[in-house]
Amino acid sequence: MKKINLVLMVILISSISFGQKYFTKNGKINFDATSQNSPERVEAVNRTATCVIDTKTGNIQFAVLMKGFEFEKALMQEHFNENYVESDKFPKAEFKGLIGDNETVNYSKDGTYAVKVRGKLTVHGETQDVETNGKLIVQNGKINVSADFNVILSDYRVSIPGLVADKVSKTAKISVACQLELFKG
Amino acid sequence: MKKAVSLFFIIVCLLGPGVLIAQDTDLLKLVDDDKGKKEIVKNAFKSTRVINGQSIEFLRPGTMDVRILHRFGQLDQGYKNFFGLDQASMRLGFDFGITQNLMVGIGRSTFKKELDAFFKYAPLQQSTGKHSFPLTVALASGITMNGLEWSDPTRKNYFSSRLAYYFQTIIGRKISEGFSLQFSPTLVHKNMVQLETDPNDIYSLGVGGRLKLSKRIAFTWDYFYVFNSPSDNVYHNPLSVGFDIETGGHVFQLHFSNATGMNEPTFITETTGDWAKGEVRFGFNLSRVFQLKKKKLD
Numbered sequence: 001m002k003k004i005n006l007v008l009m010v011i012l013i014s015s016i017s018f019g020q021k022y023f024t025k026n027g028k029i030n031f032d033a034t035s036q037n038s039p040e041r042v043e044a045v046n047r048t049a050t051c052v053i054d055t056k057t058g059n060i061q062f063a064v065l066m067k068g069f070e071f072e073k074a075l076m077q078e079h080f081n082e083n084y085v086e087s088d089k090f091p092k093a094e095f096k097g098l099i100g101d102n103e104t105v106n107y108s109k110d111g112t113y114a115v116k117v118r119g120k121l122t123v124h125g126e127t128q129d130v131e132t133n134g135k136l137i138v139q140n141g142k143i144n145v146s147a148d149f150n151v152i153l154s155d156y157r158v159s160i161p162g163l164v165a166d167k168v169s170k171t172a173k174i175s176v177a178c179q180l181e182l183f184k185g
Numbered sequence: 186m187k188k189a190v191s192l193f194f195i196i197v198c199l200l201g202p203g204v205l206i207a208q209d210t211d212l213l214k215l216v217d218d219d220k221g222k223k224e225i226v227k228n229a230f231k232s233t234r235v236i237n238g239q240s241i242e243f244l245r246p247g248t249m250d251v252r253i254l255h256r257f258g259q260l261d262q263g264y265k266n267f268f269g270l271d272q273a274s275m276r277l278g279f280d281f282g283i284t285q286n287l288m289v290g291i292g293r294s295t296f297k298k299e300l301d302a303f304f305k306y307a308p309l310q311q312s313t314g315k316h317s318f319p320l321t322v323a324l325a326s327g328i329t330m331n332g333l334e335w336s337d338p339t340r341k342n343y344f345s346s347r348l349a350y351y352f353q354t355i356i357g358r359k360i361s362e363g364f365s366l367q368f369s370p371t372l373v374h375k376n377m378v379q380l381e382t383d384p385n386d387i388y389s390l391g392v393g394g395r396l397k398l399s400k401r402i403a404f405t406w407d408y409f410y411v412f413n414s415p416s417d418n419v420y421h422n423p424l425s426v427g428f429d430i431e432t433g434g435h436v437f438q439l440h441f442s443n444a445t446g447m448n449e450p451t452f453i454t455e456t457t458g459d460w461a462k463g464e465v466r467f468g469f470n471l472s473r474v475f476q477l478k479k480k481k482l483d
Contacts, residue, residue: 053212070480073476074245074282074476075474078228185216
């Protein structure tokens with residue numbers, strides 16, 4: 001009987017450790033939609049992105065408040081929220097995806113892994129498939145996540161009027177940098 | 186006892202992973218707790234003025250708004266004066282955003298060669314979420330200085346006679362994304378008035394609003410009812426209606442109004458045009474906001 005208990009305990013513990021989750025609430029997401037030859041930079045940073053990774057399944061999810069994007073110029077920020085992404089109607093952007101080859105990543109040992117992430121990005125109420133190469137760095141029990149990718153603004157029903165086309169590009173470059181800690185929930 | 190313990194382990198082992206898998210669909214829910222954060226409602230109006238009167242909107246901190254205002258002659262003058270466009274009166278103004286709820290401004294008008302200065306402060310701002318408040322309550326106050334030559338240089342003239350003041354409370358709400366409404370009880374005090382029978386303190390109530398027609402165009406109106414107008418057949422209540430057009434860098438406020446004055450004491454108490462007689466003028470406010478203090482991104 002004791003043996004059975006021991007076996008069950010091992011199974012239980014292993015299933016917990018495999019199901020570990022890592023998270024952050026102050027991930028950094030940069031957004032750059034500056035058009036070529038534009039006199040001003042159309043870029044913003046959001047330092048309050050939420051990111052959660054389930055190391056067992058390889059699920060990776062992001063959520064970000066659109067109003068959390070900070071621009072150099074207050075007026076640009078206002079126009080971003082009012083006229084382009086309509087933050088009152090669509091307050092959040094979300095990404096839900098999977099880390100490809102998740103089994104090759106050893107989350108309990110320090111190391112750097114190039115991974116492919118595939119999933120669905122929802123911005124301005126529109127959902128599109130996104131695939132990108134990212135980097136996972138496991139260090140001292142923390143996971144650093146970084147990735148760069150481009151989105152086509154019209155895919156998310158964000159239209160750029162002709163009047164500002166010389167400043168605002170039709171595609172935006174998104175850079176993600178998060179440091180995740182073990183989730184003790 | 187032992188049996189009970191092992192039974193417990195079996196149940197946990199069977200259920201445990203199952204529970205974890207069930208949570209996998211939405212990991213974000215695990216850490217989401219920022220619901221109901223207090224947030225100030227912004228962009229009730231495109232500009233810090235409805236048309237002539239102050240709105241419940243404020244400049245962002247660290248910005249300067251350069252405002253160029255024009256009021257043309259009466260439309261009913263016909264082609265001879267090109268429907269009033271041959272005559273223009275203007276005000277050049279500079280407004281500064283200090284904090285989210287405090288701004289100041291100065292200006293100079295050609296009408297009466299007046300200098301003016303004001304501040305606007307909102308002790309309460311409309312907000313959503315925790316401890317939300319349904320209205321914005323703002324206080325505006327300003328001073329104007331008449332720059333004309335003394336009408337009677339032979340008598341003893343005091344500098345203080347050039348000054349007028351206004352005190353205003355603006356109570357408003359962005360009722361929906363497209364519709365904002367505000368009321369502004371106003372007191373105008375003039376140190377010197379034309380006739381002995383004219384009141385020095387003039388009370389009025391303003392009603393201003395905005396109806397958004399598209400993301401970048403809005404219909405606006407701005408009316409002041411004056412309770413104790415010095416003489417009803419000379420002065421009329423100012424009514425302005427127009428369109429706000431936002432082009433990205435500029436806000437144009439194109440409008441029709443019976444008022445010529447571009448600061449509170451003049452447009453509230455010295456409007457001589459009468460809508461009923463077609464004494465209406467075309468005018469525009471041009472607003473360009475510059476960022477003086479840029480936010481650091483990295």
